[in-house]
Amino acid sequence: MRRARTLDVLSKSGSGALLVLLYVFLYAPIAYIIYTSFSKNIAWPFPPQLSLRGYELLWVGRTYHEALYNSLTLGIGSAVVCTLFATIGSIAVLKYRSRWRRLIVITYLCPLFVANLLIGISSLLFNRQVLNLPGNIGSAIIANAVHGTAFAFLIMLAQMVRYDWRLDDAAMVFGARPLRCFWEITLPNTWPAMLGAFVISFILAFNNLEISFYNLGATQTLPSTAWGSLRHGLGPELPALAALVNGVVFLAFAVMYLLMRYRIVSFGHRE
Amino acid sequence: MTGKRRLKEHTRFLLMALPGALFIFVFLLLPILSIIVFSFWRTEVYELYADWNLDNYRVLLTEPTYMIFLWRSFTTAVVVAFTCLVFGWPIAYFIARYGGRYRLLMILALAAPFFTGIILRVSALQGIMGPVGAFNMVLMTFGMQPIEIIMFSRVATGIGLVYLYMPFMVTAIYLSLLNFDFELLEVAKINGARPWRAFIEITWPLNWMGTAIGLILVFVPSMAASVTPIFLGGPNGASFGSVLGKQFGETGTWAFGSAMGVILFAVSSLVIYLVWLSVDLQRSGFTGKEA
Structure with missing residues (x-):
């Protein structure tokens, strides 16, 4: 009986660790994109040199507003x-x-x-x-x-x-x-x-x-703008825009988590 | 139930189910049928001519390069699908069993990376795994050799595809487990079954249909992958999908591209058929057929 119990704990923590690893794997490139959105040179982002040029260009550039729309x-x-x-x-x-x-x-x-x-x-x-x-x-x-x-x-x-x-x-x-x-x-x-x-x-x-x-x-x-801009190198606006989109997504997740945490909305889950 | 009531039920069913089915018929099945027709035609300067011939297929089947691309895409897709299966199962099981009220959030967190386009994510992967990427930079600052196999190779393409399609596998298995009665496992335990045996004899077969859908959901896009191999595969990485895409871009040889599409469709359908043969609807708890 005790052996079965240890096995249970082992498989639970093992699969939980795999889930965490998957999240790390899935979000590493996104973290990388957010990091490059703040760096001076997208192609050679190491060592880090911070810059907000991508966001400034994004703010004035019409192309990306239209693409997002x-x-x-x-x-x-x-x-x-x-x-x-x-x-x-x-x-x-x-x-x-x-x-x-x-x-x-x-x-x-x-x-x-x-x-x-x-x-x-x-x-x-x-x-x-x-x-x-x-x-x-x-x-x-x-x-x-x-x-x-x-x-x-x-x-x-x-x-x-x-x-x-x-x-x-x-x-x-x-x-x-x-x-x-x-x-x-x-x-x-x-x-x-x-x-x-x-x-x-x-x-x-x-x-x-x-x-x-x-x-x-x-x-x-x-x-398709991303695909087009690849020919003359990825512009700094795209990582900046992706970072902003992800910011909105993370915010939505945080709200959803709080709603679930305090049982305001259960999203279909029955206790 | 009287005959009249049954008829009414049937009409109601058709009224509700037909619009969507017709939509898919017109905008998916008819286009596929049309490229089957076009694959026997001829293109000249971006224009299709109804000049029936088998030339496209003759070139595809006799030129070894195309068959090599096809074989390469096929084997990559098989390896990717099985990798996703091995890692996806315990992850989906964990979410379904222990996720509690945060299950939906955990699944949506797997889908959220899709908010960032495939090009950006794959080029970020390249930035992480490539020769001047973060991963190898870290290795080199500690005086270690960079890992060459993950830069511009089929392994890199495979990692990229696992990265892109793993969420499909996990979601498919999760949706299946959502309708799986975990109390069956308790019954098995009380009757003396060891956990491993209970898994083999109960959990796995009852969720095989969801697993099979997951395998197909990963296999099909991996087999047709066109963007990922271009970014991560290096000079020898060209895949069947990327060559197929070229026929509709630079060269504009639509009839030949259609023939490539038909072959891709045929190979994928064969694989789907083989997987489908293994599904026993009676034993899967997934379809709700008990109703």
């Missing part, structure tokens, strides 16, 4: 489409029986199994040759939303499998109209899953390179 539009547009399709689709799959169910699930999930590069080039050629659509932010939103819908659907499905749909039926029995039922019963129970789906599909589209690159036409987003 386009990236945000792309991210939000795609996330809205993804969350809508994924929410409605996953509720249908979980709530109703149908012999089409398996086919529908496979259709929703199949973008997961097609590489970004393939989605990018195939929608470029399809839009151009068949639909006669030019490359612009709209076609980029659509192409990214295809990819994101699958992720959003997977997240919704996994989080809502255990949701008891009889609650909805009960509300209906007591005379609630479908919309009211959705608003008062379904939504309060599923919004953390919807939020997760929205955030993940936003992240996937916001900085997507391989799908967006082929479908944006002349529109510039953050990754």
Whole structure:
């Protein structure tokens, strides 16, 4: 018995240590980017020489404002489409029986199994040759939303499998109209899953390179400016902008942590 | 349940599920079908001509360079997927089992690096691992030899891909474990099963579907990787994906690029099919099919 206990403690601390190592691995390049954003020379940042030139250039440069704005539009547009399709689709799959169910699930999930590069080039050629659509932010939103819908659907499905749909039926029995039922019963129970789906599909589209690159036409987003600026060396504005974006993300995480810490919002977790 | 009610249920299902499915059909499956068609065509000065031929495939299958690129991308992707599997499992298990109310935050923290673009992150990795990078600078200040294998090599590409796609693996396994009943393990323990045996016979098979999705989510983008090998792979690092991307950039040979895309799609689909064969829907707790 004691041996089993030691094994338990060992596996818990071992896997916990691995998680910490993964965080270090994932955030080391981001820490490096933040560090270079403050240094005089991005290509040779050692030994450290501090400078705020990147932030000054960012403040006056129009290109990057536009790129950030386009990236945000792309991210939000795609996330809205993804969350809508994924929410409605996953509720249908979980709530109703149908012999089409398996086919529908496979259709929703199949973008997961097609590489970004393939989605990018195939929608470029399809839009151009068949639909006669030019490359612009709209076609980029659509192409990214295809990819994101699958992720959003997977997240919704996994989080809502255990949701008891009889609650909805009960509300209906007591005379609630479908919309009211959705608003008062379904939504309060599923919004953390919807939020997760929205955030993940936003992240996937916001900085997507391989799908967006082929479908944006002349529109510039953050990754395509990064790609373009590589030819004459990475400008100091990009690390500065990335550092600012990460600052916002860390702030959001801190707020979320505090909300969870003091049990103001549980984000779907049940004790 | 009466026949009328059932029909109504079926209609409701279709009304809700079809819009998204049609969206994916039109904007994913039709484009893939169209590049299959275009791969039998011909490009001239950035224009596609419906001149049916097998030339693109003949070149792809007879020129050894393309097959070498394909093989290189394939083996890299297999190694990357298994590396992610080995490290991803204990990490996902830890979050699902011990994460408590901070589980969602822990998972989102794995996704947050994606807020920073792939180019910036991969070039930062290059900055850390490269010859004048932070890692080797530290080694050299302590009078040690720099580690050459992590600069501009296939190992560097592999590290970069593990870096990029590990969060996919962890999230897939985590989502599966979220619906796994950990009390089953208690039952096994009471009945005298050792922890390792309980894992092999209960945890692993019941979460195999989530694991398989994770493997595919890592394998597919690694196999098609085009940016990472350019940055980290060095002069011999060109991958199938990077050559494929070139056909749509500099050279504008779309028909040939489509044929490369079709081959990439075919290889990935074959791997997905093989993985899918191993999934037993009846035994996986993931699909909610008990409903």
